Amino acid sequence: MSNPERVFDDRTPGVEEHEPTASYLSYTVGLGLAIVATIASFIVAQTNLLWPPGIPVGLIVLALAQIGVHLVFFLHLGSGSDSTNNILALAFGVLVVFLVIAGSIWIIANLNTNMPMSMQ
Amino acid sequence: MTIATTLDRPLIGVPAELARGRGGGGPAPKRIVVAYGFWIFILSDIIMFSALFAAYAVLSGNTAGGPTGAELFNLRNVFIETMCLLLSSYTCGIGVLSAERGRPTLFLVFAIFTFALGAAFLFIEVTEFAGMVAKGAGPSRSAFLSSFFTLVGTHGVHVASGLVALVYLVAQVIVHGLRPAVLRRLLCWSLFWHALDIVWVGVFTLVYLMGGHL
Numbered sequence: 001m002s003n004p005e006r007v008f009d010d011r012t013p014g015v016e017e018h019e020p021t022a023s024y025l026s027y028t029v030g031l032g033l034a035i036v037a038t039i040a041s042f043i044v045a046q047t048n049l050l051w052p053p054g055i056p057v058g059l060i061v062l063a064l065a066q067i068g069v070h071l072v073f074f075l076h077l078g079s080g081s082d083s084t085n086n087i088l089a090l091a092f093g094v095l096v097v098f099l100v101i102a103g104s105i106w107i108i109a110n111l112n113t114n115m116p117m118s119m120q
Numbered sequence: 121m122t123i124a125t126t127l128d129r130p131l132i133g134v135p136a137e138l139a140r141g142r143g144g145g146g147p148a149p150k151r152i153v154v155a156y157g158f159w160i161f162i163l164s165d166i167i168m169f170s171a172l173f174a175a176y177a178v179l180s181g182n183t184a185g186g187p188t189g190a191e192l193f194n195l196r197n198v199f200i201e202t203m204c205l206l207l208s209s210y211t212c213g214i215g216v217l218s219a220e221r222g223r224p225t226l227f228l229v230f231a232i233f234t235f236a237l238g239a240a241f242l243f244i245e246v247t248e249f250a251g252m253v254a255k256g257a258g259p260s261r262s263a264f265l266s267s268f269f270t271l272v273g274t275h276g277v278h279v280a281s282g283l284v285a286l287v288y289l290v291a292q293v294i295v296h297g298l299r300p301a302v303l304r305r306l307l308c309w310s311l312f313w314h315a316l317d318i319v320w321v322g323v324f325t326l327v328y329l330m331g332g333h334l
Contacts, residue, residue, distance in 0.1 A: 045329035074317070089156075
């Protein structure tokens with residue numbers, strides 16, 4: 001990774017930095033983990049391997065795990081200083097996504113309970 | 121180590137190639153700025169998808185006496201679709217990495233794989249949609265099916281536009297070669313393609329796998 005011959009000259013800001021952040025290996029590891037998570041999701045959904053009432057929770061956990069694998073191994077969101085701004089933006093995105101989805105389900109569930117439709 | 125070199129120096133002396141857009145060393149490299157801007161676009165796209173996910177989660181029980189998801193979905197097809205998209209995401213990443221390392225031929229080979237797998241995904245999805253419409257389970261049948269076709273269809277439209285963009289980018293690589301501007305476009309495109317796979321993880325989990333359990 002570290003190149004002892006790298007010269008720190010005063011280059012123009014905005015020039016290209018030719019240092020790929022990824023490697024073939026990290027993509028392959030990510031692919032393997034994602035395939036394992038996918039197969040596990042399909043098995044959990046179609047069998048009683050998991051306690052049946054816990055299946056939705058299990059599926060959500062597997063989906064979140066796979067999304068994490070995608071973010072780290074495919075999108076290269078890591079702990080590096082290059083990623084800080086991207087991760088802050090992602091955190092805000094996750095907040096909005098959570099508010100939209102959880103808020104909608106919550107509000108509509110409330111409406112369904114408190115305003116039952118007449119069964120014609 | 122480059123890190124040690126950075127810490128040894130005062131912030132003002134950070135070399136431009138270590139600039140990260142937070143002061144030291146001046147503006148971050150263009151590649152990082154461009155990817156950040158595109159990342160913001162992707163997040164806004166995901167927020168749009170979250171509204172469609174919310175609509176589906178709310179409406180999935182309202183079948184109006186029509187078919188339910190458990191009766192309509194063929195999980196074997198969904199598994200094949202998922203694998204197509206996942207492998208396509210992988211070949212896309214490998215291809216763009218090859219391009220960044222200056223191997224245009226390898227990039228073109230992986231671009232063909234990426235396109236073929238993405239097209240296979242779209243073909244299975246369109247076949248599934250056509251079969252559902254033929255069975256009388258089109259988007260106008262129930263609120264459940266309206267939200268299903270909107271959510272999965274929007275994802276499909278994204279995949280289709282990604283394939284069009286891939287053809288355009290391959291043409292750019294062939295005509296212009298691996299210039300920095302072309303490489304940045306490839307980087308953005310790979311971010312888009314990986315993000316579509318992330319959205320698909322949500323789709324197959326919420327729509328197809330949890331359909332029989334909610």
